[in-house]
Amino acid sequence: MSIPDYETLMLPILKLLSDEKSRKTSELVNSMIKEFNISPEDAKELIPSGRAKLINNRVGWACTYLRKAGLIESPQRAINKITDEGIKALKNEPIKIDNKFLLKFEKFQEFRNDRSENIDKSKEQNIAIEEKTPEEIIGIQSQIINKSVGRDLLDIITGIEPEAFEQLVVDLLLAMGYGGTVEDAGSAIGKTNDGGIDGVIKEDVLGLDTIFIQAKRWKGTIPIKEVRDFAGALLSKRSNKGVFITTSNFPDGAYDFVEKIDRKIILVDGIRLSNLMIKYNLGVSVKETIEIKEIDTDYFTT
Template sequence: MPVPGFQDMTLPMLKLAADGTTWSLADARARLAIGFQLSTEEQEELLPSGKQSRYANRVAWAKVYLERAGLIASPARGKFAITQRGREVLQHPPESITIEFLGQYPEFQEFRSRSTNQAQEKQQQPDSVQSPEEALESAYLTIRQNLASEILARVKSCSPRFFENLVVELLLQMGYGKAGGNGERVGQSGDEGIDGIISEDRLGLEMVYLQAKRWEGTVGRPEIQKFVGALHGKRARKGVFITTGSFSAEAVSYVQHIDPRIALIDGAQLADFMIDVGVGVSSSRTLELKHIDSDFFEEQDA
């Protein structure tokens, strides 16, 4: 089953705490996973950032919301226990504890007013499933995907010469040539399929040869074989084939079993690399997420 939304976890979490003991988030995650019948794979599914599991993130946000409403307290980092208000709620428990339900408590209203206005929160959480952090990551991914599509469209509209210069600049920004080397565009009539060269060191002992193809369709094995022939003519050991299109399965399989070594970069990867290293894009705004530094607030014994 899919991982339940964080609002679906609030009531089961409060019921766990009803035993009067102090629970750790780790123990709560284990017990809730059993109740929701989640598989190991479902529990380990990562957020788009790849830094935390979706399940752990939603459990943590369920704790935050219950705590902000005063239904549980946090006696130590990663711990929680039920409060008197929480016990009163469980005397006549609702079908679920939602954001709307928690809105009856002044402390929770103040928390929401400090973090975001209600209209924004509803826009970020249209299905009441995502945690605030997930909503932010989803919005970021949407913006990035739109940017990648726009980048690729721009690249396809550029001249072959501009594209060849672009791929040389991209490889340099990715770190090739940093050891005193450089790069240059060489694409011209009679270039034998070589559009650029990156020198990885000052003496030019390690060279990377580039081919750049502005294609709408799929690059097949025959095109890669021609590039391999050009590399053999240069006695080259490394090559990068970049296209605005895609590569066939045969082309991908072919480069895995040959010498020289060849890296294939398709249109989607090209746009992602340009965003990651800042080629053809600029930052409009930076959002920095911060978490509490628990060590700072730990008081030392006199």
């Protein structure tokens, strides 16, 4: 039997996980091969790039979509477990689970809205997706995937311990080129706890200046009072530079406030945080690299 599309795989995967045991994605792949009587030859079929097996790719995407809807979760990398929402969905005995079915869930609606955002922008500019170059289409799809990864990152970060979040902030700033050494940065943050300041990191390797840091995991919008307190703490330290990083977001008034004061405070909300992590490869890994070739005219020049 040929390999089913990823939507066809959703229901059998969810049923397999209904015993509430955690399973590796590789286990799901093997189960789906047996479920659909996929021949050994078909199971070896590769995706167009040749970098992964087609069945692995489709099972992976089926799990991704189920996770986006909140029907399964991944407590660890490549581990899948059904959620309470997934158990409820199966109790209704659905004949099929596909994208239309998943649209019943708010989380999946948000995910689909992100996917359509770039296409909507193209429509506003009266540019059909078919009229775009292959490179432009790849760029759009890359943005969609990154937004999805960003949401997953925020879900994970929101659930980690405060100390782990502080270390994440250190690692990010180091990846961006700030700080002296890992030891210097690690010993600075999370130690001061002084008047709204969580730590200090060197601005550069030589330590010509310092940057004070506030790192907060937060649910809901950060109160502007927290930003003002941080600014006051900078003043008491006679410092002009600070970074306030959160998993949440800031009110418009906070941005207006930092624009007007004489100290430089950068506000990094959850979305920007996840984007920076993706950009500097922190907490993410490269799944696949696509090489775009062009003619080397020098080779043919005599």
